[in-house]
Amino acid sequence: MNARTAPHAEPLLVDAETVVRSARTVIATEAAAIRALEQRVDANFVDACQRILACKGRVVVSGMGKSGHIARKIAATLASTGTPSFFVHPGEASHGDLGMIQPDDILLAISYSGETDELLFILPAVKRQGIALISVTGNPRSSLAKQADVNLDANVACEACPHGLAPTASTTAALVMGDALAVALLEARGFTSDDFARSHPAGSLGRRLLLRISDVMHAGDDVPRVPPGASLSEALVEMTRKRLGMTAVVDGDDRLLGVFTDGDLRRALDDDGIDLRNATVAGLMTRGPKTIGSDKLAGEAAQLMEKHGINALLVTDARGCVVGALNIHDLLRARVV
Known part of the structure; x- marks a missing residue:
């Protein structure tokens, strides 16, 4: 040998x-x-x-x-x-x-x-x-x-x-x-890229090009939402129940007024000038939050989250009404990211 x-x-x-x-x-x-x-x-x-x-x-x-x-x-x-x-x-x-x-x-x-x-x-x-x-x-x-x-x-x-x-x-x-x-x-x-995705439905590229927001978002009663007059404790209960790290703040017609997130809570706790017992969520929420349409690609949601350093998005329709919500974990489960 x-x-x-x-x-x-x-x-x-x-x-x-x-x-x-x-x-x-x-x-x-x-x-x-x-x-x-x-x-x-x-x-x-x-x-x-x-x-x-x-x-x-x-x-x-x-x-x-x-x-x-x-x-x-x-x-x-x-x-x-x-x-x-x-x-x-x-x-x-x-x-x-x-x-x-x-x-x-x-x-x-x-x-x-x-x-x-x-x-x-x-x-x-x-x-x-x-x-x-x-x-x-x-x-x-x-x-x-x-x-x-x-x-x-x-x-x-x-x-x-x-x-x-x-x-x-x-x-x-x-x-x-x-x-x-x-x-x-x-x-x-x-x-086109859509044609390519149709022949690659199981791959990560196919998922990014085929999955829509409507395929991965939470809808109906699973969407966290509170009225603007809700107390801080009511907003926290809604956030805890729906487990998305945020809640939409909506008017009587479900039109989006703002969003209250974990980050808003931390900022409120650090602000000695806020009376947390009597504060309403309207005074603590973030106005003009980033949103996305249900017909958009799930990959676009990932890009939007990365660009703005956020972990969740509200989904709105053409009238500005909240129809869904998703966070980064939903995109991870769908293997979009």
Whole structure:
């Protein structure tokens, strides 16, 4: 057994300068590969976008090995940004999965060499169905590129691997070309943040973009409210019962006059000039409090609270009547923040 792999071998010591230099070289090499792609966003790229936009089916993305991993990610990015897409393994395609590809689809094939046997093997069957082929290769003279209707050139000067063997810069370039396609198509379709949220309902981004104030606020009898003539003790009882750290102060028609919070209570206790036994909440409340509409996004409430350093908000309608209330804990439970 090699001493380097023996279970009880001494761990190798890392030379900090060497590993930092190596890492920086990799980053610089891959960054240069990405910069070189800019000049290759040309008529072929436009043609690829036009074909995908005109496609009545799905974009089927395929690749083998490391290119297969990149293909999976590109398919996922396309699908989440408005372009129906999925991944097909080229090896499995020749054993039945070709049935997943329909005549209205487009095949996006990724192979740096352009000579991947598994991809080339399925091309005749794909072509017989009249399916358009877009390839992403590092060799525009390769077999795959020559058979493609459109080839996107993702050639790199060198791999980041010091032996020039492990796909590193080449896979990064293919991934970036796929991202460029996805975003260009997103903008061409007019795909909005709301559209994005609808395909990401379980994620934190989806919650911020889909959840409305009406989904998380307290309503009806759960909203703390007192009239302006209420005593301090009455306001405190209402705050304690409703557990939001505040109470709305409203008139007989439920129109908002002000808010009384824990902060207002502390300020009142620190003010020796206030007769707390005889004071009414109207004299202690904060007038013109920050409010929000029930149709607004829950994420907007979080931003409003953060901006003004407050922990709760009252929800009002167009007439200024209180219809709900929420605090930071409601947003935390909804995982908006």
